[in-house]
Amino acid sequence: MVPAGLRLDRVGVDYGAVTAVGEVTLDLAAGGLTALLGPSGCGKTTLLRVVAGLERPSRGRLLLDGTDITALPAEARRFGVVFQSFALFPHLSVADNVAYSLAIAGVGRTERRARAEELLRLVQLGGYGARRIGALSGGQRQRVAIARALAQEPRVFLLDEPMSALDAKLREEMQVELRLLQQRLAITTVVVTHDQREAMTMADRIVVMSAGAIEQVGTPAEIYHKPASAFVASFIGRANRLEGRVCCGAIETAAGWLRPKGGLRFIEGAAVQAMCRPERVWLRPATEPGENRLPARVVFVRDMGHQREIHLGLGLDAQGERLIADVPATDTTPFAVGDSVTAEIAPEALLVFPGQGTERPLEVAR
């Protein structure tokens, strides 16, 4: 089956006076996996429900391979949906759950059974057809939900927080399995998640949403390394944040001066926030003043096994803002609580955004 491309054209959803989704325009590539990522209440599930046909948009259009399907009801779209609760039918056996859409379509019993078994084998549950849903574990239920959604050979595959009911270890395994399955079947897929790790593992493209609007669309690497806003930088992965003001082409913070690579796009005196990833903070054992070098003291060390998180109090008295640096775990501990250090941030690792509460970025047109 040829995968279908989906376009959301200025789609918005209002509930009375409340706007759940502002006005979203988005192209979902045929055969790709797109993750809608954002905090609770950002509108990602609402958007997925609009795509599934379970919610009517207040405005905008939905185009499937160029055909307007906005008014098409959910039962006529042939989109496979995996719900957060899996929504399996407890009164049916595993095989009957998987074959539900085929029964609705009038497929004969023998063919239904064969197809259900084939799909169950695909999700590594061959031989489970006669079991009751209540007899399955969380991971097995998720596989049944996936097999059931795939039974009707969907044009688009939609998953709403599919891993949230699973424990951490199983979640990691299923992320990889689901991605491999999606690549094998090459179905246009949309996954809703609030787990950035899940999105990074599975998606070709990530759509970061906040307050009913898209903050950024990009590949996992783009989203992580080139976040478009302070929100994206702090939501995807961990980020250190320092408040400051633009002065003489650099950022003056309480702890010292920072100068990003390529200069600043902000006008003189503008309030900004400088952000950097913990793994891009390098620690030197002694106080070595200089640009992009901030004096600090170790206040806490967290051993994560494969690496250590060094929590720093900035300033000579360690009373300033907090900074976290990730260092590789070694047999010896190079930094201990109370040590004076220098935190160096590479210019190319510095991300600069308008300061918090700034109504509009005081950017210089470039």
Added chain:
Amino acid sequence: MSLASVDPLPSEAEAAPARAAPGLPRPALALLSGVLLVLAVAPFVLVFVISFGQNEDGAAWHWALVLENYQRFFVGLDYPDTFSTLYLERLWNSFLYSVLGALIAVALAFPFAYALTRRSRATQTLWLVLLLSALSLSEVFVVMGWDILLSNKSGLPMVFRETGLTQWLKDVGAFPILREWGLATPRNVRFKPSVFATLVSLTYIVWPYAVILLYAPLSRLDRSQIEAARTMGAGPFTVVRTVVVPAVRLPLIGATLLLFVYLLGVLVSVTVFAAPPEHTLTVSIADAVRGSALNAPFGAAQSVVLLVVASVFLLASLWLTRRAEATR
């Protein structure tokens, strides 16, 4: 302080009396249970015992151990000279009215309750208050309302005649069928006495109960199951048939059984709307105990038979339900 000096924690056995302390003392609890048991069981035992008693002239009776009341019920007093199935027919009427009334009420309540759960919270609350208010109406009041509504001179038959509906029914040839069903005289439609009027009244009485009994399980239904079915191609009716009804099948059975038992005891509706040959056992019991017959032992025997039949029916239904669940 050394570990040895710490008081050991009380064992489970020692701790148990302490946990029981806030409740009633055991003898008081036993006494209360005994009193409740006696109060609950005593009337049934008394009715059972009286059913073997003997009637006397002037509405009196005396203790005895005779089977004549049961003989009268099953085969008639003059058996083997004559054989009477009058009371068995009344039992059958009780069964039929109760089953049909319960099934119709549940069938009408299900779509209403399902639609109600999909409305706003405010609408749901309003309807629930109205339904609870309807429950407070006594059977006598309901029957009086329907009696007026169905009366031949001032009720629906009059409306039928005045609006020309009666003539239209005659013109389209539906009248002979209505007459065959006992719902028309040669001149106009007639709703009482009839099985139809009795069933309408019975259904009206228990319909609010059915809605309230079904509302809770339908409210708890996982909405995502309905949505999942829709995304797999199921239309609204298919969703109800394949997802909603199976999900609430046990509450549906439970509600039907409960209403069936309730309707077995309904008296006024049957007395007013059913023709004497269609009267139920409840009417006959009321006649025997407080009515024209005044034969308490025979009334008690009829009550025992009704109780046994209802119990057998309920147990059989529960057994079948459990068996069906186990074989799923």
